[in-house]
Amino acid sequence: MIDKLNKFELEKEWRSSLQKFTDKDLLEVFPEAKKVIPSKIKEWELIKNRLGKKIGDSLSSIYLLEANDFSEWFGEEVIRQYYFPELEESEKNMTRLKRLEIMISSKNKYVNNFQEKLERARNYPIKDIAQQKLDLRPSGSNFVALCPFHNEKTPSFYLYANSDSFHCFGCQEHGDVIKLTMQLHGVCFSDAIKLLN
Numbered sequence: 127m128i129d130k131l132n133k134f135e136l137e138k139e140w141r142s143s144l145q146k147f148t149d150k151d152l153l154e155v156f157p158e159a160k161k162v163i164p165s166k167i168k169e170w171e172l173i174k175n176r177l178g179k180k181i182g183d184s185l186s187s188i189y190l191l192e193a194n195d196f197s198e199w200f201g202e203e204v205i206r207q208y209y210f211p212e213l214e215e216s217e218k219n220m221t222r223l224k225r226l227e228i229m230i231s232s233k234n235k236y237v238n239n240f241q242e243k244l245e246r247a248r249n250y251p252i253k254d255i256a257q258q259k260l261d262l263r264p265s266g267s268n269f270v271a272l273c274p275f276h277n278e279k280t281p282s283f284y285l286y287a288n289s290d291s292f293h294c295f296g297c298q299e300h301g302d303v304i305k306l307t308m309q310l311h312g313v314c315f316s317d318a319i320k321l322l323n
């Protein structure tokens with residue numbers, strides 16, 4: 127009895143753990159599965175059309191019979207029991223897959239768009255951003271200024287124009303043009319990207 131109960135509990139646990147995964151989650155683990163979605167929609171569509179035709183044929187053959195109200199009702203009920211669950215299943219799956227398809231395409235567009243903007247922001251000359259707020263002094267082929275990340279009296283903040291990066295020898299802050307924009311303009315990552323675009 128206890129064993130049976132344990133088994134039941136374990137099965138319940140196993141079932142609830144399964145439900146944590148959605149199609150969306152699984153597509154992130156198996157992105158290859160995206161390719162099969164259009165063909166799966168087609169398959170369900172074929173099933174739906176086949177069933178629709180069967181239902182239509184069966185109904186019209188009932189109406190052709192010399193049937194009374196009861197046998198007509200009974201016939202329709204039988205058809206409903208036999209064909210409709212599968213029809214509903216095909217419609218449900220088609221809707222789900224189409225929604226998934228839309229989600230994938232709009233997400234990709236969004237990600238691609240953002241990646242482009244990120245690339246453009248990264249290529250913005252760091253000197254142009256720095257000199258808006260900092261007093262830059264030439265130092266060899268680079269520039270030096272008072273660090274915007276910490277308080278200091280003598281400059282230890284170096285700007286490397288060639289690599290579009292900065293490093294502070296006082297507080298060890300370093301980074302690229304995006305990080306510097308966030309600090310100098312007091313904005314978040316995505317606002318810095320917007321600003322640099």
Ligand SMILES: [Zn+2]
Nearest residue numbers: 273276294297
């Ligand atoms: Zn510093």
